[in-house]
Amino acid sequence: MSDKLSRLFGDERKDLYDIRTHAPGPQGSLPLTDELLRNAPSGDLFGMSQNAGMGWNPSRMNGRQYLILSTQGGIRAEDGTPIALGYHTGHWEVGLLAQAAARAISENGGIPFAGYVSDPCDGRSQGTSGMFDSLPYRNDAAMVFRRLIRSLPTRQGVIGVATCDKGLPAMTIALASMHDLPCVIVPGGVTLPPTQGEDAGKIQTIGARYSNGEMTLEDAADLGCRACATPGGGCQFLGTAATAQVVAEALGLSVPHSALAPSGQPIWEEIAKQSALAVMSMDAEGIRTRDIVTDAAIRNAMAVHAAFGGSTNLLLHIPAIAHAAGRTVPTVEDWIRTNRDVPRIVSALPNGPIHHPTVRVFMAGGVPEVMLHLRKLGVLDDSVLTVTGERLSAVLDWWEHSERRAVLRKRLIEMDGIDPDTVIMPPERAKREGLTSTVTFPIGNIAPEGAVIKSTSIDSTVIGPDNVYRHTGRAKVFTAEKDAIRAIKTGGIQAGDVMVLIGRGPSGTGMEETYQLTSALKHLPFGKYVSLITDARFSGVSTGACIGHVGPEALAGGPIGKLRDGDWIEIVIDRNRLEGSIHFVGEGEEKFSPEEGERRLALRAPHPGLAPDPQLPDDTRLWAALQSVSGGTWKGSVYDVDRIVEAIEAGKKALGWQ
Numbered sequence: 001m002s003d004k005l006s007r008l009f010g011d012e013r014k015d016l017y018d019i020r021t022h023a024p025g026p027q028g029s030l031p032l033t034d035e036l037l038r039n040a041p042s043g044d045l046f047g048m049s050q051n052a053g054m055g056w057n058p059s060r061m062n063g064r065q066y067l068i069l070s071t072q073g074g075i076r077a078e079d080g081t082p083i084a085l086g087y088h089t090g091h092w093e094v095g096l097l098a099q100a101a102a103r104a105i106s107e108n109g110g111i112p113f114a115g116y117v118s119d120p121c122d123g124r125s126q127g128t129s130g131m132f133d134s135l136p137y138r139n140d141a142a143m144v145f146r147r148l149i150r151s152l153p154t155r156q157g158v159i160g161v162a163t164c165d166k167g168l169p170a171m172t173i174a175l176a177s178m179h180d181l182p183c184v185i186v187p188g189g190v191t192l193p194p195t196q197g198e199d200a201g202k203i204q205t206i207g208a209r210y211s212n213g214e215m216t217l218e219d220a221a222d223l224g225c226r227a228c229a230t231p232g233g234g235c236q237f238l239g240t241a242a243t244a245q246v247v248a249e250a251l252g253l254s255v256p257h258s259a260l261a262p263s264g265q266p267i268w269e270e271i272a273k274q275s276a277l278a279v280m281s282m283d284a285e286g287i288r289t290r291d292i293v294t295d296a297a298i299r300n301a302m303a304v305h306a307a308f309g310g311s312t313n314l315l316l317h318i319p320a321i322a323h324a325a326g327r328t329v330p331t332v333e334d335w336i337r338t339n340r341d342v343p344r345i346v347s348a349l350p351n352g353p354i355h356h357p358t359v360r361v362f363m364a365g366g367v368p369e370v371m372l373h374l375r376k377l378g379v380l381d382d383s384v385l386t387v388t389g390e391r392l393s394a395v396l397d398w399w400e401h402s403e404r405r406a407v408l409r410k411r412l413i414e415m416d417g418i419d420p421d422t423v424i425m426p427p428e429r430a431k432r433e434g435l436t437s438t439v440t441f442p443i444g445n446i447a448p449e450g451a452v453i454k455s456t457s458i459d460s461t462v463i464g465p466d467n468v469y470r471h472t473g474r475a476k477v478f479t480a481e482k483d484a485i486r487a488i489k490t491g492g493i494q495a496g497d498v499m500v501l502i503g504r505g506p507s508g509t510g511m512e513e514t515y516q517l518t519s520a521l522k523h524l525p526f527g528k529y530v531s532l533i534t535d536a537r538f539s540g541v542s543t544g545a546c547i548g549h550v551g552p553e554a555l556a557g558g559p560i561g562k563l564r565d566g567d568w569i570e571i572v573i574d575r576n577r578l579e580g581s582i583h584f585v586g587e588g589e590e591k592f593s594p595e596e597g598e599r600r601l602a603l604r605a606p607h608p609g610l611a612p613d614p615q616l617p618d619d620t621r622l623w624a625a626l627q628s629v630s631g632g633t634w635k636g637s638v639y640d641v642d643r644i645v646e647a648i649e650a651g652k653k654a655l656g657w658q
Helices: 003-009 034-039 042-053 094-107 129-150 167-176 202-211 217-226 240-250 266-285 295-308 314-325 332-341 358-363 366-377 392-400 403-416 427-432 481-489 515-522 594-603 618-629 641-654
Strands: 065-070 082-084 111-116 155-162 183-187 450-453 468-478 498-501 531-534 546-551 568-574 579-587
Touching: 034 042, 065 094, 065 129, 065 266, 094 111, 094 155, 094 266, 129 155, 129 167, 129 314, 129 618, 155 167, 155 266, 167 183, 167 240, 167 314, 183 240, 183 266, 202 217, 202 481, 202 515, 240 295, 240 314, 240 366, 295 314, 295 332, 295 366, 358 403, 366 392, 392 403, 468 481, 481 498, 481 515, 498 568, 515 531, 515 546, 531 568, 579 594, 618 641
Parallel strands: 065 111, 065 155, 155 183, 468 498, 498 531, 531 546
Antiparallel strands: 450 546, 468 568, 568 579
């Protein structure tokens, strides 16, 4: 035997050969009837055999069946220690939620089923080719979730358990498309911050800060070890994961006060039990997902997003949820109107002004507390139905006088010495504290189809007294993110520069997330004096004068792809009117009007370095083409099957394939 074979087979136990070739099978008998045998599909009958084979008691096989889907990842031992690591803490503990929901279903006479589609981590893939699969994954996962739901024809309802940046939007999209089933989302909660240390957003900048002499190697190693202080839940900031949890609850798809719960704790596990009871009640009462996800519910979610100051990635996900639900897809004009009407009242990481971690937002009252304020302002439709079976008005009436609200807000004061009204502020206080609306959609000769900036997160010290951000500077153009971050780390970017990252939209990279750039700029002393413009997107924790989603993207002929080093760029962001512009206004020593800039860009050739990333997977190329035909990023990067089929048929005719 060779050494290699010996390593594999040389130490086998002898009892391995004690193999059985048949077994008596489960005890009992299936609850079959003459009617079932004559009329039920063979799949239903064989399903019973499968259920018995997996150990389900045959005498309990007539209960109604409910499917629990989750994004569980990794392999945990019973005591929680890792056998195989997951991609991130956000899916590490959600199996406990699935177990709690399953037990509640079983205890109430139902039959629980479970399936899993794990999800990646945007933090883990930052700055790598793994980011090229991030946004496309959302569509793929939603499709697989839907296929799993349809592949269990006997299910009477669905519970979706998910936590993070793409897994939870995928789950919400999938469940929103199950119009005729009762469905409930269980948010996976948040991880706790270290008692002493840095949050999971700031810790992602240790490379840039160390390279610029802002921290020692020892500090980087120590702080990095403690950043995720508990093993489960999404990151501690109001990024895409936390915002997606907030939006699921704001839609009415989650039980009240479920978003942002601390993972692994009893109050978090109880949410799964409540969700199981909710889906069973919905089933009994004939309430379906189409009754929950209405146009009014989507408007409420947009209002809550604005009040929280949520991630700009939800500009991609909420339209996709609306599309899946068969509802009106919000437009840029709808977002602008919402953000003008709804004040931001949540002070949390990363926006501030007080950088509270998300667990404090939960303790201060979370989504229902924010909704109480919005109801008083008249910007919330509280007639919508929720998965509790009650209208939102009844839910908020309960919340306002609930023991849960009173106790948790009091505990926040006692444990952390934090006034809940400094986390979720009454609107008058938020205005006094300088909280501004979430997003602005600048346009200009660089972005004729529009762009987006989280204007609330621009450093207040670079905002004019009129609450307008103005920056005119020379462009430094990059066609690869690795070159841009190298420039930041090695002194290639200085105060006053306008960084321009092109070819990183859907066609170039799958619309990668460029958080390593925005985070580095935030935590370096000169960063607040640098602006960033890109056709890529940003992490939900990004802050600063960072403009993304520029359309058209460079590789679709967008004028951003024609910029050169040294071009003069003028940026104006009015945080009062939520209006803005980004214009090419000069080259060399010559300055000119935006109109002249538009004319000159039209005559220019694309940047010589502009090309799809050489590592772009074919899977992502296909996603980019399909979502482009379907309306692109401003429609939510969805697959509009009718438009795709129409385009294919037209193409076949044009090519003479018919």
